[in-house]
Amino acid sequence: MPESLTLANLLDDAALLSLEHQLxxxxxxxxxxxxxxxxxxRFEFTGSRPIACSRFHLLGTAAPSTGSWLWAWANPSGFPAPVTQASLTxxxxxxxYGIAELSSPEVPFSALPGSPAEPYLAAAVLTEAAKAVxxxxxxxxxxxxxxxxVAFLVEHPAFLLPPPEPARVVRVIQQALTDLHLSDHRRALYGYAVRRGLGAAFDANHTRLTLTGPAFTATADFDHLGRVHGVNATLGS
Incomplete structure (x- = not known):
């Protein structure tokens, strides 16, 4: 990674690929x-399809009483090292990289982007950053x-994404642009394409990004502020 990096960069890097994994x-x-x-x-899901995770990682907790996030490595309760190793990383x-939100033991909600008031929103911000790292x-x-x-990263073969499928990729892009707060649209879309194994190329002026994959081509056009103002996709052979 580059020597200059911010929390906002990490959130953009994680946004679309995280969304697809959660879907x-x-x-x-x-x-x-x-x-x-x-x-x-031990971490288990029960219900219509019981799954025992092959690995899981405790990231931390967001408490309304303190209005802050506490990283797992700093929790005075103490937990087994394999459970907290990701938080130490x-x-x-x-x-x-000088990102205080990751290195400080406790992070006030007010110090996070958007100053989220709800614990689940604060936890979501730092969980997204954790994914990118x-x-x-x-x-x-x-x-x-x-x-x-409480927030975890969870692992199991069933959670791995299948190969990129055109309609799903388009859905992820459209939903991300509608529902997610992206600081840098160019970075978010390009990073998603690269991490998802898609072709990605900007035009000479960085005003258009072309994404290509199996039976799939999409172009994203950016306005003068770098925001996506149009996406056109072609599906099929």
């Missing part, structure tokens, strides 16, 4: 519940009691 996770799990035993290092990454793209958040939200 896929919802399809895989269907109606479900979950349970975790941190000491025994993020701490070290934050120190390296770790390369682990599937997350799960739940109620830890008292309004506190």
């Amino acid at each position: 896929h996770l919802a399809e895989v799990l269907g109606d479900h519940d979950w349970n975790v035993d941190l000491r025994e290092q 993020l701490r070290d990454f934050g120190h390296r 770790t390369g682990l793209w599937t997350s799960y958040g739940g109620d830890a009691g008292g309004g506190t939200r």
Whole structure:
């Protein structure tokens, strides 16, 4: 990664690929519940399709009582090292690139982009950043009691994305542009294409990005502020 990097960059890097993974996770799990035993290092989904995660990573907790996020590595309760290792990786990454939100033990909600008031929104911000750093793209958040939200990265072969499918790629792009707050549209779309194994090329003026994949071509046009103002896709052979 470049020597200059911000939290906003990480959020853009994660946005679309994270969205696609979460859509896929919802399809895989269907109606479900979950349970975790941190000491025994066990995370399971129950319901129509029970799944015991092959690995999971505790990132941290967002508490309404303090209005802050606490990274797992800094939690005084103490947890097994394999469960908190990802949070330590993020701490070290934050120190390296000067991203205080990753390296500080506790992060006030007010210090995060948009100053989210709700714990689940604060947890979502730092979970997205964690994905861009770790390369682990599937997350799960739940109620830890008292309004506190806990966030995990979860792993299982069923959570891996299938090969890119044209209609799904177009859906992800359109939904991301509608529902997500992207600081840098060019960075977000280009990064998604590269990470998803699609072809990606800007024109000479960086006003158009062309994405290509199996039976799929899409062009995104950018306005003078760098925002996408139009996407045209062609599906089929």
